[in-house]
Amino acid sequence: MQINSDNPIWKKLILGEIQVTLRYLAAKIALSHLQLKVRIGKNGYTVEKAALELYQVYKIGENLPAVKIDIQTFLNC
Amino acid sequence: MEKYLKTPQETAQLILSGRKLLLAGNEDLLSKLPLGEWIAGTSPYFMDIDGGQVCQDKIFVNDITDFQEEISIKVYQEDTIKNIYKDGFDNGFTILIIPPYSNVHTEFAVHAPDYEDFATRPLMGWVSCYSYSQENKSGKTFFKSGDSGSKTNAVAMHVKLPKNKYAEMDLINLYTQGCGDEIIFLEDGFTAKEVLINGEKQNFAEYIRQKHIDTTLPIVANYNSAMINVSIDSLSANQVNLLAPVFKDGTYRFAKSIENVETDFQKFAVKNNVNPVFASICILLYHYAKLQGKQCGNIYAPITYGEICYQLVNQTVVTLEIKDV
Incomplete structure (x- = not known):
């Protein structure tokens, strides 16, 4: 994938520091749960852990058209 | 076919x-x-x-x-x-x-x-x-x-x-979040008693009755523009029973009313x-x-x-x- 797991974009997405319209349904749902977990500290969730999980959602789906569109959006941020 | x-x-x-x-x-x-x-x-x-x-x-x-x-x-x-x-x-x-x-x-x-x-x-x-x-x-x-x-x-x-x-x-979801009160649940699960309505603690069943809310409308959470519905199953004296779980601290609103669902x-x-x-x-x-x-x-x-x-x-x-x- 064009964006590595340690790219700051993942943390920014979790923290809501960048606002983008996502196309990948799985990511919309996963991101919302991850943002909530970090906000309330559920199960000791950290931004780093949530960012890595969001990256994994995109990594496993990297060949899907919606994922490619989202990745391009992130690259343009 | x-x-x-x-x-x-x-x-x-x-x-x-x-x-x-x-x-x-x-x-x-x-x-x-x-x-x-x-x-x-x-x-x-x-x-x-x-x-x-x-x-x-x-x-x-x-x-x-x-x-x-x-x-x-x-x-x-x-x-x-x-x-x-x-x-x-x-x-x-x-x-x-x-x-x-x-x-x-x-x-x-x-x-x-x-x-x-x-x-x-x-x-x-x-x-x-x-x-x-x-x-x-x-x-x-x-x-x-x-x-x-x-x-x-x-x-x-x-x-x-x-x-x-x-x-x-x-x-495919016909429903979107309405612009009514913000509802925050205090626990995960299929039932809700006390909730935060615009930040104020209130009994959810009582709130629905007082406001005469149409319970055929789901409550809706906005998941980064994916609208996720939770339907109301029934209301008991002081509890609302739901058909899917709500999540603690998530933000929900009743769905925008639809004139003719059919x-x-x-x-x-x-x-x-x-x-x-x-x-x-x-x-x-x-x-x-x-x-x-x-x-x-x-x-x-x-x-x-x-x-x-x-x-x-x-x-x-x-x-x-x-x-x-």
């Missing part, structure tokens, strides 16, 4: 010829099916090419043989459902059928977002169903044979696709223009949008007591399309 509802004899022939099937139907019919590569759940409601209907003498058949490369059928219970995502194939999808009011139903509904690899692979499915008029609410699941009927087992078919295909799920839903289904190989339609839409005898675009599916779109959702249509890479 061939009908999806088939006689038990036609279904048995497909099973015996080695077809890989996702089935829905009456418990008595499913319990007589032969050994083979299939999973099923009970439901008397269907959307076939001749419209929405109640059918007790046929079985709804989704045959996935022609686009799968490999399948794996697994049974899950309360302590193993957490593996549902990581058991899936990387390029593929999983269909999950859950019996209603079972421990595995509650466990999945409340904790799916905490499972390892959540949302990394397409997971769709439905909650097995019973007739609305049936007093004994006993939806069942089946896997591989007619004698496997269970009120406690969730059953899944993990499907691997060839490299030149991919699965795309969609959530006509709007028809237009909406056609506009979405999907051609799914598998779908599930919420029983509440069947009733509220009066789908008996009516079409739902190109969507043919069991009508169910809750849909799975990565997590449990309500009052939507979940679709899965197989596309070329």
Whole structure:
């Protein structure tokens, strides 16, 4: 994938520091749960852990058209 | 176009010829099916090419043989459902059928977002169903044979696709968040007593009664522009019972009112223009949008007591399309 797991974009997405319209349904749902977990500290969730999980959602789906569109959006941020 | 509802004899022939099937139907019919590569759940409601209907003498058949490369059928219970995502194939999808009011139903509904690899692979499915008029609410699941009927087992078919295909799920939702009060729940789960309404603690059942809120409208959470519904099941004296879980500290609002659910839903289904190989339609839409005898675009599916779109959702249509890479 064009964006590595340690790219700051993942943390920014979790923290809501960048606002983008996502196309990948799985990511919309996963991101919302991850943002909530970090906000309330559920199960000791950290931004780093949530960012890595969001990256994994995109990594496993990297060949899907919606994922490619989202990745391009992130690259343009 | 061939009908999806088939006689038990036609279904048995497909099973015996080695077809890989996702089935829905009456418990008595499913319990007589032969050994083979299939999973099923009970439901008397269907959307076939001749419209929405109640059918007790046929079985709804989704045959996935022609686009799968490999399948794996697994049974899950309360302590193993957490593996549902990581058991899936990387390029593929999983269909999950859950019996209603079972421990595995509650466990999945409340904790799916905490499972390892959540949302990394397409997971769709439905909650097995019973007739609305049936007093004994006993939806069942089946896997591989007619004698496997269970009120406690969730059953899944993990499907691997060839490299030149991919699965795309969609959530067709007529409802959007209204601009009314902000509702924040204080606990995860299927029931709610005290909630925060615009930051003020209030009994949710009392709030709904005082405001005369139309409880055919779901409460809606905005998941980064994916609208996720939770339907109201019933109100008791001081508690609201829900058909999917709400999540603590998530922000919800009642859905924007729809003038005519019946006509709007028809237009909406056609506009979405999907051609799914598998779908599930919420029983509440069947009733509220009066789908008996009516079409739902190109969507043919069991009508169910809750849909799975990565997590449990309500009052939507979940679709899965197989596309070329």
